[in-house]
Amino acid sequence: MxxxxxxxxxxxxxxxxxxxxxxxxxxxxxxxxxxxxxxxxxxxxxxxxxxxxxxxxxxxxxxxxxxxxxxxxxxxxxxxxxxxxxxxxxxxxxxxxxxxxxxxxxxxxxxxxxxxxxxxxxxxxxxxxxxxxxxxxxxSDDGTNLALPPIASNDPNLSWVWSYIASIHMGKKLTDRVEAANELASFARDNDRTKKMIIEEGGVAPLLKLLKEGASSDAQIAAANALYNLGTDEEKVQLIVNELGIPIITQVLGDSPMKVQVMVAKLVSRMAELNLNAQEEFARENLIRPLVTLLSMDMILDDPKLQAGKTSIHSLVQINKQLAKAPTNVHHSLHSNLSGSLHLDGSGRGGFHRKERESESPETKLNLKVNCAEALWKLSKGSVSNSRKITETKGLLCLAKMIETEQGDLQLNCLNAIMEIAAVAETCADLRRAAFKTSSPPAKAVLDQLLRVIQVESLPALKIPAIKAVGSVARTFPARETRIIGPLVAQLGHRNPEVATEAAIALGKFVHPENFLHVEHSKAIIEFDGVPSIIRLLRSSDQAQGHGLVLLCYLALHVGNSKALEQARALSILEGAARSIAAQRPELRELFAKAIHHLTLYQAGAHPP
The missing domain is CATH 1.20.1410 (I/LWEQ domain)
Incomplete structure (x- = not known):
């Protein structure tokens, strides 16, 4: 320009x-x-x-x-x-x-x-x-002059941006600074060129300063909103990170009135979604802890480790470690709830904002929880560090409770957070063993809610993340955990093709050769009458057909002598699909060849193609 x-x-x-x-x-x-x-x-x-x-x-x-x-x-x-x-x-x-x-x-x-x-x-x-x-x-007292200097005659926005930034940076009256921040937020909504101009002219630093000062809720909300409108791509978010914005945002989230926290949580979600570096910086600042605390406000989470009269020396040591890391306001909650539960009130500076929180409307509290859940979802996506921190701060118990008791966006965001944590655990064995061991209470609570959603909820938007989450942690389930397979098999026949496809993908992870219990899980699919559902799925969309055929191949390899496969004419179906699949997806050619060969060994009258 x-x-x-x-x-x-x-x-x-x-x-x-x-x-x-x-x-x-x-x-x-x-x-x-x-x-x-x-x-x-x-x-x-x-x-x-x-x-x-x-x-x-x-x-x-x-x-x-x-x-x-x-x-x-x-x-x-x-x-x-x-x-x-x-x-x-x-x-x-x-x-x-x-x-x-x-x-x-x-x-x-x-x-x-x-x-x-x-x-x-x-x-x-x-x-x-x-x-x-x-x-x-x-x-001037407010640093604002909306007249047009000659230098900006070809680009009036430049002088206005200068004027607003100067007002935020040097204005003596708080109301003028708030108004200028709101004007910058409005400017930033216009187009990318205006966003770039605000950033190039040094607008990020004074906005972060206004956010950090905490002079008023209106000032913090205006600053957070302007930063939210500025950070719309990876590069712009990185510029906020470069201005040391992550520690400021983390501090404000844990120590501000509820209306401010709503806007800051939105800012966190956007930054984490657009910039992986920001996502990991938030992990280093341990932003997960205040997010889980806020999401858990007014909630009592059962914890079998804290039993009255049964607290061991080791447990006390662990509690003291947790107290050392926890915000001031959580200390009292931990001490007063050793009888079997952990109560998190979501307040910041030692209850400084507690009266304000008590007077907040239910709508504001719900809005905060919705945005905190979304922030956890975005922060956990692809991040081992953030996912691990969620599991270490009773985040799984909190998310499971929200999925059980809430509806709408809050329930959906919590499901998506669980889905992303499970997706990370799929590729990280340590996290999978630590967070999703089926004997642990948090994992059991999560699994119960995922299965309930799969079986009871009607909306595909809710079913799909639940199905994906179960599939991601397929390797953690023992052979005796047969209640998992039935609900997934039932979804193969769902009228929504995306739900049915995700069920096929999830079941494919249960019977994949890398899953130690692939034979047991294959038998369970047969027992739950899964083969007819798979055959019907093959008549659906191309994507569903592909995943259905892969699932059928795995069953052929692991339980090729099954009568269900013979009655469904699985060999003929695989032979008919082999040529087209091999052309479209060459990486599956060997899998189809092995499955067809295996079926010919068991099915009477069959001949190798």
Missing amino acids: AAAATTTVAEEEKTIQEQLSLLVLLADRVLKAADEAAPAKPECGDIARQVDRLSQMLRSIARIATASTAASLYGRPIRRISSDVSKNLDRALNLIRKCKHSSVLRQVFAITTSADFRKLSNFLESSIGDMKWLLSIYD
């Missing part, structure tokens, strides 16, 4: 005071040269008067900059306008010097016309207008 072109590296390395001092000296040189050239060229006097006005303004800005600390001064417009002023002063000096040549030959090669002076006068007048605007920004 032409109007917002950045200054040179050399200029950026100078302090603002140094830059302004050099400009004042340059203006003095121009004035001296104009005084010497005035007898030969009267127009130089007019130029000198404009330069003198500029010089006075430069001194005024320099005094303001000197009186301010580097942290309290918003310097982007000063640097940008000073750069243009420097160019125009150089133009003035070069033109005036031409007027001083005395010899006839030099005058021939240094002809100056009235047009040259008019052009220069216009340049200087623009610089005077820019400096007047700049002084109005730094001299």
Whole structure:
């Protein structure tokens, strides 16, 4: 963008005071040269008067900059306008010097016309207008001036962005700072170009400062909303991370009024979804703990490790470790609930906001829980560290309870969080064994709710994440856990093809050769009359057909002597599909060949193709 072109590296390395001092000296040189050239060229006097006005303004800005600390001064417009002023002063000096040549030959090669002076006068007048605007920004109480300086004539947004950022950065009245933050949030919604401009002009740092100060809920909400509207892709989120935004966001989430926490949780979700680095930075700051705490507000989570009269020395040591890590407000809850449960009230600074929380509407509390659950979902996606932290902070118990008692977006977000944690556990054996061991109470609670959703809920949006989660942890189930297979087999015949397809994928993970109990699970599918459902699935969409055929191949390999496979004419079906599947998915060619060969060994009258 032409109007917002950045200054040179050399200029950026100078302090603002140094830059302004050099400009004042340059203006003095121009004035001296104009005084010497005035007898030969009267127009130089007019130029000198404009330069003198500029010089006075430069001194005024320099005094303001000197009186301010580097942290309290918003310097982007000063640097940008000073750069243009420097160019125009150089133009003035070069033109005036031409007027001083005395010899006839030099005058021939240094002809100056009235047009040259008019052009220069216009340049200087623009610089005077820019400096007047700049002084109005730094001299006003709120730092806001929505007038249009000449430098931004081709791009009005630039001056408005400068004005709003200056108000947030230096405004004396909180109401003015809040209004400016809201205006930036509105600007950031417009388009990517405006977002980029706000970020390039240094808008992120003052917004984070406003968020951190906690001067008022309105100020924090405005700042969080502006950051939310700015962070719409990986690069922009990374810029928020680079400004050390993660620790600030983490602190505010755990220590703010509920309405602020709602907006901050939304910001966390977006950042974690768009930027993997932000996701892991949040893990390092242990953002999971306040999120689980807020999600668990007013909830009592049963914990068999904390039994009255049965607390061992080892248990007490573990409790003390947990107390050392927990926020202040959780300490009392842990001490007072050693009788068998953990109560988390979701408050931040030692109950500082407790009265505010008690007076909050049920809608606000629900909104906070919805957004915290979504944040846990986005943070856990593909992240071993965040998924592990969720399982270590009673997050699984909390999510299971929410799935059991809640509905709508809150229930869906909790299901999606479980789905993502399970997906990570599928590829991480340590997490799978620690979090989804079927004998552990959290894993049992989660499994109970997943099965209930699969069997009872009617919405595909709820069934699908539950089915995916069960499939992801298929390796954790022992052979005696037969209650898992039946509900999945039943979903093979679901009228929604996506639900049926996900059921086939999940069952495929139970009978995959890498699953130690693949034979036992294959037998269970046969016992639950799964073969006819698989055959019906093959008449569905191409995607469903592909996964159904893979599942049929695994059954053929593991229980090829089954009467159910023979009655369903599984061999003929696989032979008919082998050629087309081999063409579309060559990686399955060997699997089909083995399955067909295996079936020919058991089915009477069959012949190898």
